[in-house]
Each structure stands twice: as C-alpha cells, then as structure tokens.
Amino acid sequence: MKRTIKVLVSMLLVILSLNLTSCGVIDSIKSKFKRGNDYFNNVNQVDQISIQSIRDKSFKFLVTDDQSIEEMYNLLSKAKESDKKSDLDPDYIFEIKMGEEVKKFNYVVGAHEGNFYDDEMSFTVSKRLDEGLLQNLSIIRKPREFEYIYYEPILDVIKNLSETLDYNNSKIGVDIKDDVDCLKYIFSTDLESFLKKAEKIAPNIQIIDNNESDFDIIIRIKNRGHSTTQYKSNITVEVKDDSQHYYYYVVGENEYKEWNINIYTEDDLPKDVEKNW
Template sequence: MLRALKKYILSSFLIMFVLGFSGCTIIENVEKKLGLKNDYFEYLNSSDIEQISIQSTRDTGFKFIVTETSAIRDIYNILSRAKISENKSSLDPDYKFEFDLGDEVKEFYYVVGTEDGNFYNDGNTFSVSKRLDEVIIKNLSFIRKPRDFDYIYYQSILEILQQVSKTANINDYKVGVNISGDIDCLKYVFSTDIISFLDKAKQIIPNVELVKNNEADFDMVITVKNRGYDSSNFKTLITVKNKKENTEDKYYVSAVNEFKEWNIEVLESKPKGW
C-alpha cells in the first residue's frame, strides 16, 4: 500500500514537471481531453481575428469595438472554457457579438447575468461563465452604469403601477410597459433585470407584460421616457394611455438620493426644471 502511494506521488510530480517545461500547448491539450476547453473558438486565438464588435440589442446605436490583443485574449480564454449546451436561454439576448475574421464574420448572441445556454447562434449554443460580463464592463469603463440604476429605474415604474392599480376593473385590462423608446437607458437594461422587475410588477397588476413591438395588443400602455439621471438625481416621464377610456395621464417622477436612500416623488403636473 505504501509502495503504491509512493508510486502515485512520484507519477504526480513527474506529470507536473513535464507540464511545467512543455509550454502551454500540452496543458491546453490536457484541458481539452478533460473537457475543460473547447476547440470551437480557436479562431480567436489566431491571426485571423481582426476585431470583435459588441452591440446592445436594445440600443442599436450603442456598439463598441475590441481590437486590443489582450482584451481579445481575455474573451478567448473565457469562451474556450464554455460548455456546449443543448438548451438555449429563453431570455432575450442583451448583446450581439461579431467576430470579424476578415473574409467571414461569426455572430453570437449573449444573455447577461446567467450561465445556462447564454451564448448562441443558429447552429451553436454554449454556457459561458459570468466572467464575460466583467470583460464587457471593463471595455465599458468609459460609460459606467450610474449607482443604484437598477433600483431607481424599475422602482419608478413600480410607483406608477401602484397608481394604475387603482383603476376600476384593472383586472380586465391587458397592461403593457413600454421602455423601447427610452434610448438613454436601454444600454443598461438586461433581460435578467426585466424578469425580476416583472415578478414585482405582477404582484401589483397580475396581467402586466413588457411591450415588444406589440403595443396594439394592450388595453393600457405605460410608456417610460427618462429625462436625466446621475448617481444622485433621477427624472422620468411616464405616460399612461388607457385605450378603453380613451384617456392619457402623465406622471413626472423625480428622485433624489439623500443619505444613501432614494426619495421618490410623483407629480401629475409638470414641475419646474423639466
């Protein structure tokens, strides 16, 4: 037993010694055999890759290009360790990736904040580590999301839903929340956040959904249009159009961050400074 243990330890040290002096190639081959790496994204580790473009699917004007070798290498290191998945994420994609190989462009869609079938195109689906989010944020350092954005953005809408819930026969209405025109904010809106918001919204109005190019399907449409924000101040105009009653109401939502808490005020008449 002792002899077998010594043999195992000696073999382990021998393997470590060989790997340490054989460069990355052998290590990578071992990782591939163990299923820790895939071969699909090897083109990102070659001279064929010219650039990677990453574009928001909600704000088509928001697109950035990755050309720096180290950044491309970071993306390759993450994608090469992605697992092949049989199931594509049911969430709408947040970003579109384009890998420019000169004479060919490979496209993939990516869902932020989840790892189950979150990186895919028509022929391939992978489960990619959330570390890819960090790479995107790193490249987005010039346009950081304001502090508490997720909370104040969705909470402002929830405040209006509370008002709307007082509408007579609201349970007979099909209610839609439309954020598609909120251009200044769409680059910070991700599918996982929307799902969380809708869970809370349905506790107020059970039959509420997000408008997705189907505004005509709803009896009441709540349209959100931001009027300015930073880490201390937030202003949003929210319009409620009741098609059954043929009415339209505007709500002016102002929020100020004081002592690390947001104080939200909802007005029905346009305040000064708007």
C-alpha cells in the same frame, strides 16, 4: 477441467464488463466536469470583437486592444457547451473576427443556460463577461444601481393605480422602446425580474414588442436626464377605453449609496422641480 475453464471465462467477462462500465462512468464524470469547450479552445487567433446592442442600434463598441481581446477570448474558451439556448431575447450581438472568418453570436447578459449562441452552437458564459461589458457601459454615466432606479418607480406607479384601474380584466403593456437614453442599460434578465414582480400586482402585464394594439393600458417610460447619481423620468399611463392619462414625474438622487426617489403628479409637482425639468 472444463468447469475450471468456464469459471475463468466467466470471471474474465465480469472483469471486462466492469472495466468497460468503469470507463463509461469515468468518461461521463469527465464530461460533466469538463472545463471549457472545443470550439473556442481550437481558435488560434481572435483579431477583433464587435459588440452591438440589440435595443439601442446606435450603441456599438469594438474591442481591438490585445489585452482586452485576450481576456474575452479566455472567458469564451472556458464557456460551457450547452444543449439548449436561452429563451430570453438577446441583449447584444457579438461579431468575432478570427482570421478571414467572422462569427456572429447572440448574447443574453446574465448566467442563464445557453446565453451565448448562434444557429449551430450554444454556450453558457461566465458572469465575468457581463462584468467586462458593464465596465464599458460605466464610461457613459450609467446611474448607480440602474436596475433599481429604473424599474422601482414603474412598480410604484403600478401599485398606486391598482385601486383605480381594472388590472384583472385588462391587458397592460409596458413601452420602453422610445426610452432611447436608457435602452443600452436594459437587459432581458432584468426585464424578466421586473415582470415577475409586476405580475403580482397586474397579472396581465407584458413588455410591448411591436404589438401595442393588443393592450388596454399602456405604460410609457421616458428618461429626462441622468448621471451616476441623478435620475429623472416621466411615466405616462394611458387607458384606451376612456382616453384617460396619468402623468408622473420621477426624481431620484443617490445619497450615501442609496436612492432617494420622489414621484410627483402634475398637481403636486414642486415649482423648483418643474422649473428644472
């Protein structure tokens, strides 16, 4: 009889252990497949969303109409909670007015882990939020395929000077801070992609961030006019040691959904281009 009781107790303990383990596994699976987050799901009302560009302080817009607020709120409520924040610089600051409370979040455009965060919380938001932002940007004549027309000429100039300049023993800085007409279109994820390509040519290249004195070679970009299908800019390369300057004119035209890009020096600049510069 005692043997039977021991067997029954052992069986009950095994069943209980399996049940607890199963519950833990199920909870773990649920947490991994959980959609949305508790924070934004528990917000009853969003009255207004303010979006400020980090790089272009003059570029700020308000989302006030009910439908747009609801769409953005729904995207935020579905954002996945993250254990870490993106290590990229934020592109925008979101101010979300919820009743009497205003919450500020940093936002990195692109679906990097933890791309929407404040000091306490971090979320990963959908690419659809990016698309909503870009739709707002499109009303201010953003060039088609801006990421290509902006960064590709810089890469071409870097390549063209690779046999002239000593990239391996020089620190190269790319200065975009004064390119005010294009700052609103520049995102950290695109800069990251550009630098990865540029590092294959010039290993010691970085974006200048209030540290111009640290660099031996400075590449400056200055837009000279753009529309959805036209693009003009100057790229200047300054070499500090010998005070050399290399000056380039970039002319881009979008034809049949493709960019035709010409890069000229001062010596080969066509008269018609110079006249309309």
